[in-house]
Amino acid sequence: MATVALRKVSKVYEQDRAAPAGGRAAALDDVTLDIAEGEICVLMGLSGCGKSTLLRLLNGLVTPTDGQVLVDGDDLGTLSHRRLQQLRRGTMAMVFQSFALFPHRTVIDNAAFGLEIAGVAKPERLRRSGAVLEQVGLGGHGAQYPHQLSGGMRQRVGLARALAVNPSLLLMDEAFSALDPLTRRGMQDLLLSLQKEQRRTIVFVSHDIDEALHLGDRIAMLHDGRLLQHGAPRAFLTQPAHDHVRAFFQGVDPARHLRAADLIDPVAPPSDATTAGVAADTTLGDLLSRLGQLTAPLTVRDASGVALGAITAASALRVLTRARGSHA
Numbered sequence: 001m002a003t004v005a006l007r008k009v010s011k012v013y014e015q016d017r018a019a020p021a022g023g024r025a026a027a028l029d030d031v032t033l034d035i036a037e038g039e040i041c042v043l044m045g046l047s048g049c050g051k052s053t054l055l056r057l058l059n060g061l062v063t064p065t066d067g068q069v070l071v072d073g074d075d076l077g078t079l080s081h082r083r084l085q086q087l088r089r090g091t092m093a094m095v096f097q098s099f100a101l102f103p104h105r106t107v108i109d110n111a112a113f114g115l116e117i118a119g120v121a122k123p124e125r126l127r128r129s130g131a132v133l134e135q136v137g138l139g140g141h142g143a144q145y146p147h148q149l150s151g152g153m154r155q156r157v158g159l160a161r162a163l164a165v166n167p168s169l170l171l172m173d174e175a176f177s178a179l180d181p182l183t184r185r186g187m188q189d190l191l192l193s194l195q196k197e198q199r200r201t202i203v204f205v206s207h208d209i210d211e212a213l214h215l216g217d218r219i220a221m222l223h224d225g226r227l228l229q230h231g232a233p234r235a236f237l238t239q240p241a242h243d244h245v246r247a248f249f250q251g252v253d254p255a256r257h258l259r260a261a262d263l264i265d266p267v268a269p270p271s272d273a274t275t276a277g278v279a280a281d282t283t284l285g286d287l288l289s290r291l292g293q294l295t296a297p298l299t300v301r302d303a304s305g306v307a308l309g310a311i312t313a314a315s316a317l318r319v320l321t322r323a324r325g326s327h328a
């Protein structure tokens, strides 16, 4: 597992490739961000807000104009070329939206590519890439070629290639965006189940709010190169830090995503320990009928039965109005 930190990082491109006259672009502007060991941080924001730039800063392909990028406490700007290359090949791996597979290599040789670059001997390479192909559900497909596979299977190969080097930092740029919704959901669940066993630090770029809420331990939202909000996914619904955040999350259905724990009244008196109450992770959708008949505060309990607080009519209304985008 790896820690990642950005300290007051700015990146100015002298020739913005998106601007018609090729003007300067501050792709990142004074960004400070900490990503903890073993967490999935989803980078969100509109096209051009700087997500890919941030990812490329982490693997050293882009150097900051200002500030520091730290991986496991090492400032990438101070590392020798050799050390940076070691870090890139040994600690990190990247998964791309376009899969980026070699068409003339078999599935197993694609999966083994990172190991080949790292100088791992062939028998060991095949053993390890065979094992990761099993993990991503492609056990029987090693001898096939990419064109024989569906998009979802190709991206499993992309993921296997990244996992084969056993990276502690996994960088994923819109990795599942080219897949149909069902396949995409399947890949998200695969990533989450692998993450339970192998806990890597993952930085995952996505435009998609459902994907971010499903995958992210935390979300970082960028706008015009600035970090607008960084924190727990559901806080983007309950406590948007900026109008742009509110606008971005406006279409999200709170009934699907909010939980009983999000509705707790911060000022309600401690609830009566003897009342039954609801589980903290109950979805708002499942709670709605009870909220309609709320005559007394509703106790919210964690998995071990401890009372976390209580939902009142006022707190439920306050959170809901905020999540629906009005300025309550």
Ligand SMILES: Nc1ncnc2c1ncn2[C@@H]1O[C@H](COP(=O)(O)OP(=O)(O)OP(=O)(O)O)[C@@H](O)[C@H]1O
Residues within 6 Å of the ligand: 013, 014, 015, 016, 017, 018, 019, 025, 026, 027, 045, 046, 047, 048, 049, 050, 051, 052, 053, 054
């Ligand atoms: N290599 C480059 N040269 C010049 N300008 C660049 C380069 N890479 C990015 N930019 C500019 O920096 C800004 C941020 O781009 P970046 O690719 O990081 O955005 P993004 O959030 O990944 O967008 P998208 O969602 O479209 O992939 C844009 O204005 C872009 O044109």
Ligand SMILES: [Mg+2]
Residues within 6 Å of the ligand: 051, 052, 053
């Ligand atoms: Mg991008």
